[in-house]
Amino acid sequence: MFAFSMFAPEPALSRLWDMLLSGEVWEMSIPSLYRVGLGLVFAIGIGVPVGIAIGRMVVLREVTNIPFQFLRMISPLSWMPIAVMAFATWDAAIIFLIAVAAVWPIMFATAAGLRRLDPAWLKVARNLGASPLHQLTTVILPAIATDILTGIRLALGVAWIVLVPAEYLGVTSGLGYAINDARDTLDYSRLAATVVVIGIIGFLLDYICLKAVQRLNWVRES
Numbered sequence: 001m002f003a004f005s006m007f008a009p010e011p012a013l014s015r016l017w018d019m020l021l022s023g024e025v026w027e028m029s030i031p032s033l034y035r036v037g038l039g040l041v042f043a044i045g046i047g048v049p050v051g052i053a054i055g056r057m058v059v060l061r062e063v064t065n066i067p068f069q070f071l072r073m074i075s076p077l078s079w080m081p082i083a084v085m086a087f088a089t090w091d092a093a094i095i096f097l098i099a100v101a102a103v104w105p106i107m108f109a110t111a112a113g114l115r116r117l118d119p120a121w122l123k124v125a126r127n128l129g130a131s132p133l134h135q136l137t138t139v140i141l142p143a144i145a146t147d148i149l150t151g152i153r154l155a156l157g158v159a160w161i162v163l164v165p166a167e168y169l170g171v172t173s174g175l176g177y178a179i180n181d182a183r184d185t186l187d188y189s190r191l192a193a194t195v196v197v198i199g200i201i202g203f204l205l206d207y208i209c210l211k212a213v214q215r216l217n218w219v220r221e222s
Helices: 009-022 024-056 058-072 076-086 090-115 119-127 132-166 175-184 188-216
Strands: none
Touching (some): 058 090, 076 090, 090 132, 175 188
16 A cells, blocks of 8 residues: 555655656657657658548548548557567557557548538639649648648547557657556656656647647638
């Protein structure tokens, strides 16, 4: 019971303050942010173009709907054994798992945004002589930017949740590793403090995405 009392707010917050002063919070957070950031870059690089394609082409949407929905329902952590065998480093395996988790919200949000786009906008652009690339850059992307950012916001939440168990793999850095290490060493105050750090960083990242969505939202509420 004494050990578990270290989960109480006072010991946890006291340990958190010590970790902030010593720089331990930054040391454990930076590798995790790097992995999440790179995983999101890959997810955006795949999810946005594919989302635009399935949003524009009915045939492609019908062909890919069932396979994509099937793959989406597989837990990203289920890919752990494949990731470990497929990639040479632990970091690469973790980034792959994060990308797998994050790509679906981005892809489907992009496709849904494009399907809501008024076809008249594209017709006007074509009548004015806009090429397909010009239509993409001046009509489609600005019109669905809010949908893409909403998808990224949802993807970030999923990726942040997947990050901690993914970092239970062979890495020796990151928030997930810190949780695992604190558990193994029975350092419960450090474990609780790390949980608080994960929550704070996750909240701040979500808040930044929310503000970006609001800033780019061209539909003004009355």
